[in-house]
Amino acid sequence: MNIAVCMKQTPDTEAQIKIADDGTHIQTDGIKWIINPYDEFAIEEALRITEKHGGEVTLISLGPASVEKTIREGLAMGAHKAIRIDAPESPADPQVVGAALAEVLKEGNYDLILFGKQAIDDDQSQVPSIVATLLDLPAVAVVVKLDIEDGKATALREIEGGHEKVTFSQPAVVSAQRGLNEPRYRSLKGIMAAKKKPIEVKQINLKENQLSVEKLSYPPEKKPGRIVGEGPDAVPELVRLLHEEAKVI
């Protein structure tokens, strides 16, 4: 089974995010870059499926040459090869990203296309749905459990307050949610092997952005609150404040 995993490089979850002078981008100096955490679940799932059923895992990422560092980390986990779609930066409009990925995916003859359910930088959560629509493939988003047997697949997808069990045929698009698996650590052997794995660079004409970022800002700061007191004895005062001042209980 040949599996493509579309991945994105994002700032580390613990990174302090600062707005750059242009007001529409974030400062990238000193940022530690990682594989988008949800994409790690997707890579891990792809590896587990190919370990069981055979086949190859291809990573696909869109961006400048600098994203190859995190692509190598994905290869160190065990993916076989990678494609980088060359672009000066990650486009603001997910439709542009989706169209570029769909064009590359179409050539690959993949049985399964995996994504993380969203990137933790722009939090769009759109590209998997867009790619599935463009390629006219069945898709399940936000998946916490995936079973694949003989071309028939079943996925458990997270919804508000519960789950949907979805069946579909392959090829298909699936986006991974936390809980799907526990991603493996990169072994030293894996890291060494990754250095020799191929990253093919593709040039593609990106379609026009129809979504533009006008301005970034920080959310309004929360006014510092007050300590009502210490220990259980402070509870009656807290309840009074919630009832009479905040009027929320």
Next chain:
Amino acid sequence: MATILVVSEIRNGQLKKVNFEAYSAARQLADQLNGDVATVLIGSSVSGLSDIPGKYGVNKVLQVEDASLEKFSPDAYAAVAAEAARHLNADFVFMPATAMGKDLLPRVATLLNASTAQDVIHMRVEDSGVVYTRPMFAGKILADVKLTSTPQTATLRPKAFAIQENPVTAATEALSVNVPQAKAVVEEVTTSGGGKLDVTEADVVVSGGRGMKGPENWHLLEELAELLGGATGASRAVVDAGWRPHGEQVGQTGKTVSPTLYIAVGISGAIQHLAGMLSSKYIVAINKDPDAPIFKVADYGIVGDAMEVLPRLIEEIKKLKAES
């Protein structure tokens, strides 16, 4: 004149509150643009719901009924919603930013060669068009974005837009759509534990962290949440430790919540947790470490052991409920 289409989300044959928020937001925008609001109801039997949207200022209700639409299929629903948008020549297409909406609307946009502002928390009209504000980096940054596509499509974050009643008589129209066969089919919907509220939907969220000392103490949080009509959440630390399912995790790699009241019990307030709950209206923190970052964002704090404070809190709230 602008036409705004809201794709309604029907679950278990019901229109949930998130729809009323979306109708209200659409109505407000329509008033500024001198436009109309329409909605499309998609399902196997929807005509019984047709009177509801008019309460929130919706002028037109499209009904698409087909036995195959009983359960959600992203591909089939997207085809239907896109057809409704074409039928109305919609200038805007909105949906609640729920599990369904966040999957469905980008698909509708793709079918209409449009683009989507996802998870919008605020909209305003400027001379140059509508500006959508949406959080990025789990709320650490807000982005003002503009769309140049026709239609413009956006999902609206639950609880970010107020419900406003604005009764009008809505015209109804049954729209016949050639429903494509669903590629991904929902076989079964399971709810976790007695139809409990999801953290993203609840007005009150009671979350626990390491300070709860173990999963066996969670019944206290559940009792408090139930007393307040809310849901329980969890920090990443306790989800990683296997105390709670990841579906309850609040934070950057979990869920983003904006309830009226957020009670953080035994949670220190790592940046990744704060990102998921900072937009709560009131934050209460209970933590034994007076220097915990959670106190910097809390409106009210109690320094103390969660296991001592929590039972007392339950007791006092019961007392309050008994009095009122």
